[in-house]
Amino acid sequence: MSRPRESAVYTHGHHESVLRSHTWRTAANSAAYLLGSLKPHMRILDIGCGPGTITADLAALVPDGQVTGVDRAPEILARARATAAERGLANVDFAVADVHALDYPDDTFCVVHAHQVLQHVGDPVQALREMTRVTKPDGFIAVRDSDYAAMTWYPASPGMDDWLDLYRRVARANGGEPDAGRRLKSWALRAGLTDITATSGTWTYSTAEERRWWSELWAERTVASEFARRATRGGHATAQRLRDVAGAWREWGKQEEGWFAVLHGEILCRKR
Ligand SMILES: C[S@@+](CC[C@H](N)C(=O)[O-])C[C@H]1O[C@@H](n2cnc3c(N)ncnc32)[C@H](O)[C@@H]1O
Numbered sequence: 001m002s003r004p005r006e007s008a009v010y011t012h013g014h015h016e017s018v019l020r021s022h023t024w025r026t027a028a029n030s031a032a033y034l035l036g037s038l039k040p041h042m043r044i045l046d047i048g049c050g051p052g053t054i055t056a057d058l059a060a061l062v063p064d065g066q067v068t069g070v071d072r073a074p075e076i077l078a079r080a081r082a083t084a085a086e087r088g089l090a091n092v093d094f095a096v097a098d099v100h101a102l103d104y105p106d107d108t109f110c111v112v113h114a115h116q117v118l119q120h121v122g123d124p125v126q127a128l129r130e131m132t133r134v135t136k137p138d139g140f141i142a143v144r145d146s147d148y149a150a151m152t153w154y155p156a157s158p159g160m161d162d163w164l165d166l167y168r169r170v171a172r173a174n175g176g177e178p179d180a181g182r183r184l185k186s187w188a189l190r191a192g193l194t195d196i197t198a199t200s201g202t203w204t205y206s207t208a209e210e211r212r213w214w215s216e217l218w219a220e221r222t223v224a225s226e227f228a229r230r231a232t233r234g235g236h237a238t239a240q241r242l243r244d245v246a247g248a249w250r251e252w253g254k255q256e257e258g259w260f261a262v263l264h265g266e267i268l269c270r271k272r
Pocket residue numbers: 010022023025030047048049050051052053054070071072073076097098099100114115116117120121
């Protein structure tokens with residue numbers, strides 16, 4: 001039976017191994033394409049804010065403005081509120097919301113931002129329409145998503161090839177689009193946006209510390225996160241296959257010549 005378009009399941013869940021990568025994220029390493037457009041007074045909506053480290057950075061960059069972080073998963077918002085409180089930020093608030101139907105009036109925000117969210121939603125074009133609706137005229141819609149099929153690494157590893165194949169199949173079965181980065185511009189055009197600047201950005205993991213961190217978190221995600229549960233329950237992989245994939249990640253992480261690059265698509269759109 002096919003899944004209703006808007007009810008995609010968030011593939012990763014919020015297991016500790018997932019949050020280890022989300023909380024590493026900053027506005028500088030994840031939203032650089034947007035930062036030059038920010039002004040201190042702006043009102044920003046950060047959709048799918050997760051644990052809120054990027055949200056908090058954005059709030060620090062608009063000290064005379066306000067940032068609202070929203071997420072469909074209520075349980076992650078306590079973590080996001082704690083992040084903002086630890087940093088002493090008074091201009092951030094959080095709420096539960098689904099990007100497909102936002103509970104805000106038309107023309108409310110100067111910037112509407114979503115990082116690594118549209119790849120997980122059932123109807124990214126509707127999401128972009130809704131993001132545009134709540135953006136003020138001349139305001140910005142800013143979206144960045146990774147593109148799994150474009151992820152690349154060295155040395156070659158059949159076990160990691162297996163990981164990529166499995167991840168993309170599970171994400172699609174959950175109603176998402178893991179190769180979202182390359183599609184953002186086409187989704188924006190279909191949503192009716194006309195002033196679109198499309199760029200790309202990367203994360204690279206290569207030092208011993210970076211390889212240990214990246215490989216360990218993926219090894220754990222593969223066997224212990226929501227992804228693992230969905231992979232086995234959906235009949236995509238056995239528990240043994242997941243353990244083999246985790247082993248391949250750990251092997252790659254030990255290799256001194258190891259190098260991994262994550263390509264992202266980015267769109268910065270002006271509401272006209
Ligand atoms: C990969 S995390 C990104 C978190 C944060 N933006 C970051 O980059 O660190 C994706 C987040 O989007 C949320 N999410 C998934 N589908 C959503 C939807 N339809 N509406 C709002 N949030 C959604 C998930 O609960 C999750 O917290």
